[in-house]
Amino acid sequence: MTTDKRDDRLTARGGSVQGTVQVAGDKSISHRAIMIGALADGVTRVEGFLAGEDCLATLAAFRSMGVRIEGPDAGRVTIHGVGREGLRAPEAPLDMGNSGTSMRLLAGLLAAQPFPSELTGDESLRRRPMGRVVSPLTSMGGQVAALGEEGRPPLRISPVGSLKGINYELPVASAQVKSAILLAGLYADGETCVTEPAPTRDHTERMLSAFGYPVRREGSRACLQGGARVQAADLSIPGDLSSAAFFLVAAAMVPGSDLLLEGVGINPTRRGALDILLAMGAHIELQNERTHGGEPVADLRVRGGELRGIEIPSHLVPLAIDEFPAIFVAAAAAEGRTVLRDAAELRVKESDRIQTMADGLQALGIAAVPLEDGLVIDGGPISGGRVDAHGDHRVAMAFAVASIAASGPISISGAAAIRTSFPDFLEVARAVGLRIEAENE
Template structure:
């Protein structure tokens, strides 16, 4: 797919429901007693895999329209093994959270599989703590397929070696079934959607500065879940409006959980002009509307504690930094190498192909910013939705446009991305005329 440059970005938009919260809404709804209604569901290949997974486990899910679901839960201990592998497709959140849930379905056996990309991602970081809790788990050298022989679980206190909301969530979910309280200690704060939703469902959660504790539970009662707009889906448009001179963009109903919006803090340091207004809560999460204006950016350094708060947006940070004044640096981001692609190398190769000055390091990259438009060219997405979207935003800011290889992979998280981008371009060009 080829994306052409744009002079400026003007208009209003709303992005799909938050993918992380949508996964959890379906999984926790499946464990609930009675009906859970989900509105604002973020539909994507990943979240549809979650719907199919809970259906395989005996849960009824009615899809009333594009973003409304009715889930008839089986109770905390009522999931039933389908007697065949459960396909998690490319969804890392699904496979890790589901492992924690299924480890508690005592007396049953399950097998989780995924596509080639998911099968290359590490599972030991989940299986190791769950094994300490008494779960019987088997992998192929730390990768999928994953066999689960559900047995009685015991509580643990576990220090995460690497900050990961997915691993934290898997342990907390297994802790619902354990004897005694289960505590996860984090090296730095990560997304807390699991804690917020479990609290809303009646689970006793204790949160401290660097840890979270869950008590065993007998039932979950969610009722209704409203999903706010996905900040990670808004982020490409935020960077586009920042880079294109004369831009004025409004994004409505976005999740502004502070453990998700590290990019806004980074942009503020760089001189970005993003204003939050109409603050409110959507589905128990802080949310609001964004006003983004173009800005001349200056370099900054992003260090380890900020990485989990902006993990999905770090490729976009690299693009912004490559167009800024001065030298920027990302450190402490080894986790990027264990995503759908090696996102350190994928980001560096993508931007270098457009003439940008980016060098990979073991835990991130170094960037020499040049405040001009990238020259354009061709980007290989490596089948990674974040890199494909990076290519599209780089194209808007480029001099000559960008050809994106395997652009269709955006469907993993944001199926309507290119359609929304085309609508915004049409609006912007019409106003320009």
């Protein structure tokens, strides 16, 4: 996958935050809808699919393995499932673009297939470590080899006779690794169980249950028995809380803001960012709570006010791991000091998000001190300036919304990757009153 560089630089000039909007469909759930729908018996119809580059990489991979998929068309996708034994060998390596979710989850699924495969990606993805997913899959009898240095992609997967179920304790909380093991476990002999050291998003377990596949959950442990069938289902994907977080922060930072975000997923294993912002004094109300496809959903109303710095509780870290670039911006605008620890995972995301955010905040006049596993931020006046997102979509969006509290324009390079997770970001941002321009406009 190549990234169009014409909108690689953004200029954000502040503005206001008012109105009612919907954010893009949940990226994590969109990935899983394609994967599990492809394995189902029957036709799965999906509403709210996120047509970002990451999810489109997953969709393209399954088309390459013989699955007929119609769409996406205005968020609608129709998946003609091939059943658990129906995938075909791809003719070329599967390009996951920038998507770590696609690579790790597909590694688990492909480890059980009777054909060889290879997973690759862009330069950023090929720098991300894969040892944590290779190790448990190998323990199940899979033949998964990382061809890059120090356990990095590409991943080469060779067919084996069968996999065996395992009881695996995750050394580090990771929904992607947990999901890879569970997807491999669909094909394994016996029971596969994964125990987490801390809660992580449970979309895989919820979606398997929605597709009629029994999953047993006991506290921090998720188990399934190999060999059952997956039945087609109709799904409605909620708005992505990770995408909503940027607008929650933008509205919360500025007194007088009043924003309603409709239909956002509030899965308990994803709402860490909400709880952190509430602890910082943000005025956020959950309205019209309901359930879609086994996932809890609500409309989020946020009004601006004064934020205060906090020491972020360690138990919320894995529940907000993708939202920290936005939270760091909230901390920059808050009164006092915010301290994050126990978040070393941020150093192996699309960029080293601890260092990248620290560098950017410092360029905007904020005292930000990186730690090995976190960041210390002293809130204060945010100035304009130039920052580099290093091709990280969430970093680029975080600095774009930081402009709402900045004294001057913020120029952001390395921003084209926004399309991987939120292709309509600029349109939604402008709809609520933010003034953000791409270089090519």
